[in-house]
Amino acid sequence: MTDSLWKLGLVFSWFILIPATFAKGSAFELLKNESTAIAQSNRLEGWSYLVSGAMVLGISTPAYYLTQSPVMKLVYSVGQTAASGAISYGATLILSQSDSSVFKDVLEKTKGLSLSQKNELAIRYYKSRAEQARTARHLQSLTFGVNGGLLLVSALNTEERDIRTATYFLSGINILGALSRLFIKTPEEKFLTKLHRSKKKLSQFELSVGQQNLAFSYHW
Amino acid sequence: MHFLLPLFFLGTSLAQDPSSLTDVPERFRSNDLSASSHAIGEVCYGRLILPSGATCNPAALSEVEEPTFFASGAVQNGNDAYAMANDFIFQKIDSDAISKLFTSKRTQSYRGQVGLMATVRNFQASFEPYRVQFASQFDNPNYPAVALHASSERNLSFSGGTSLSLLHRHLQFISVGVKASWIERQFIHQKFTLTEAVLTPLDSLIPIESQKGVLVDASVMVIPPFFKPIALSFAVTHIGQLKPYSIYYYQPTDLALGLSFSNELTLGKVNFSVDIRDFLYANQIASVLYAGASYQIGIVEIMGGWNKNAATLGAQIGFRSVFIALAYDTYQSDLMETTANDRLSMEIRISI
Numbered sequence: 001m002t003d004s005l006w007k008l009g010l011v012f013s014w015f016i017l018i019p020a021t022f023a024k025g026s027a028f029e030l031l032k033n034e035s036t037a038i039a040q041s042n043r044l045e046g047w048s049y050l051v052s053g054a055m056v057l058g059i060s061t062p063a064y065y066l067t068q069s070p071v072m073k074l075v076y077s078v079g080q081t082a083a084s085g086a087i088s089y090g091a092t093l094i095l096s097q098s099d100s101s102v103f104k105d106v107l108e109k110t111k112g113l114s115l116s117q118k119n120e121l122a123i124r125y126y127k128s129r130a131e132q133a134r135t136a137r138h139l140q141s142l143t144f145g146v147n148g149g150l151l152l153v154s155a156l157n158t159e160e161r162d163i164r165t166a167t168y169f170l171s172g173i174n175i176l177g178a179l180s181r182l183f184i185k186t187p188e189e190k191f192l193t194k195l196h197r198s199k200k201k202l203s204q205f206e207l208s209v210g211q212q213n214l215a216f217s218y219h220w
Numbered sequence: 221m222h223f224l225l226p227l228f229f230l231g232t233s234l235a236q237d238p239s240s241l242t243d244v245p246e247r248f249r250s251n252d253l254s255a256s257s258h259a260i261g262e263v264c265y266g267r268l269i270l271p272s273g274a275t276c277n278p279a280a281l282s283e284v285e286e287p288t289f290f291a292s293g294a295v296q297n298g299n300d301a302y303a304m305a306n307d308f309i310f311q312k313i314d315s316d317a318i319s320k321l322f323t324s325k326r327t328q329s330y331r332g333q334v335g336l337m338a339t340v341r342n343f344q345a346s347f348e349p350y351r352v353q354f355a356s357q358f359d360n361p362n363y364p365a366v367a368l369h370a371s372s373e374r375n376l377s378f379s380g381g382t383s384l385s386l387l388h389r390h391l392q393f394i395s396v397g398v399k400a401s402w403i404e405r406q407f408i409h410q411k412f413t414l415t416e417a418v419l420t421p422l423d424s425l426i427p428i429e430s431q432k433g434v435l436v437d438a439s440v441m442v443i444p445p446f447f448k449p450i451a452l453s454f455a456v457t458h459i460g461q462l463k464p465y466s467i468y469y470y471q472p473t474d475l476a477l478g479l480s481f482s483n484e485l486t487l488g489k490v491n492f493s494v495d496i497r498d499f500l501y502a503n504q505i506a507s508v509l510y511a512g513a514s515y516q517i518g519i520v521e522i523m524g525g526w527n528k529n530a531a532t533l534g535a536q537i538g539f540r541s542v543f544i545a546l547a548y549d550t551y552q553s554d555l556m557e558t559t560a561n562d563r564l565s566m567e568i569r570i571s572i
Contacts, residue, residue, distance in 0.1 A: 044486065044487065045518075047487060048487050048488060048517050048518040049518040049519065050518070051487060051517060051518060052517045052518030052519045052520040053518060053519060055520060056519060056520060056537055071566070075544055075546065075566070078537070078542065078544050079537050079544070081539075082519050082537050082538060082539035082542065083519070083537075085539045085540065086518055086519040086539050089539070090518065162349040162350075162374070165347060165349065165374075165376070166336060166347060166349055169336055169345070169347040169376070170336065172345070173289065173336075173338045173345060176338075176343075177289075180340070
């Protein structure tokens with residue numbers, strides 16, 4: 001009896017569980033999971049911005065007219081500006097779709113695409129996204145580098161001690177930023193590299209969505 | 221706001237130093253003068269990421285997710301106190317400045333800080349060219365005496381912190397970090413009467429002292445893998461000494477413990493944090509405790525804090541690159557008064 005159960009379990013594993021794991025771990029499946037995770041995160045974050053924005057607007061608008069202090073008027077004025085920006089940003093997060101969600105919809109709604117074709121297109125999407133991230137990274141590196149160099153020249157030509165130190169500081173930070181962007185790959189690039197290395201082990205990838213951006217992790 | 225007073229006196233009455241008229245006020249030794257730090261009770265090791273996005277605990281640099289680079293300015297109290305502080309710290313002291321001490325409000329207090337801060341995962345650098353604290357207290361109208369406390373600091377610090385997963389992946393829940401700060405300080409801590417002010421030459425009446433040096437803090441942080449909202453930190457603080465030695469800024473190498481609880485809610489995030497700092501040489505329990513709590517949702521963070529010097533309520537509002545933090549606190553005067561003073565701090569931060 002025990003032996004039969006063991007064999008039944010083995011058959012179940014080979015023919016049902018393992019294929020299901022591979023199907024679940026496909027690039028298209030990752031894309032679907034990613035778009036769902038981003039949508040959920042954006043919805044919660046969007047509501048946070050809406051609620052807090054409404055709260056700040058509700059307080060700072062009457063307070064602006066009630067206070068006599070010019071400093072507090074400035075504070076409430078900044079509050080109003082931040083609140084209206086936050087409401088707009090929150091609504092955008094809730095109502096708009098991420099790039100991955102739009103692309104997932106395109107793949108899902110296009111008739112006649114097989115699962116392997118969807119996987120291939122999803123991989124191309126990830127590749128294109130990684131290339132864009134790399135271009136942006138290099139441009140940022142260049143911008144920081146030029147800025148750091150200009151600030152270094154300014155610091156060398158500044159007499160006043162505090163301003164000179166502050167300018168050296170800013171220059172150093174910009175140069176560090178340039179170097180880090182030159183050598184440290186973006187999460188999108190790292191994800192693609194790992195995707196290429198282990199196409200058959202996609203189920204080992206995990207997606208998590210942070211406050212501002214996606215984080216990819218890989219377990220081995 | 222005076223509902224904070226009972227809470228305040230509960231702690232400060234225990235911590236009050238009877239010789240405080242001539243001693244440097246305890247709050248002059250604050251790590252951070254910014255309003256957002258002040259609003260959470262100046263907790264350092266118990267709070268992983270401060271409301272500004274920077275961190276005070278170097279080991280917590282391994283937890284930084286968003287790079288932050290900002291310029292900030294923070295002030296407490298108004299123009300009168302600022303002008304008086306400026307007279308004593310940056311101008312040549314003259315008889316007009318002295319006479320202001322005896323004719324202005326009984327207590328004048330001012331704190332100001334301007335700085336640049338860059339924080340990325342594993343690394344943080346900050347430069348504060350202007351960090352000024354000033355307090356003058358005028359006592360006994362029949363035999364007028366003034367206590368004058370003023371300090372101006374410049375501070376350049378670098379911090380590094382990393383998870384021990386670099387050594388072994390099973391050690392990923394332990395992080396270590398080191399912070400090194402170069403500090404230059406000029407200060408005045410003096411008490412004199414009106415008669416002394418008239419008869420004594422100004423240079424010897426108010427001698428300006430200075431000291432400088434490097435102080436190092438090292439910390440270890442553990443985030444238990446089975447309960448990640450909790451973080452425990454242990455730190456060795458003030459390694460090193462500023463020269464020449466001054467009794468007013470006696471900060472021997474000491475220890476600190478920090479406990480943090482932070483949790484994401486459906487909407488927003490809560491954080492509770494406690495520090496026990498500098499307890500090796502402390503006289504009272506209340507003097508080593510720092511506690512803070514905050515709730516952050518979208519663009520708003522509401523904060524509350526308590527330590528031996530003040531009980532504080534505060535809020536921070538910020539969107540994208542501009543942030544404003546306000547902190548309102550009640551603190552006990554250094555003149556052993558039974559009443560507490562109110563103080564409003566404001567901080568503006570611009571992300572670069």
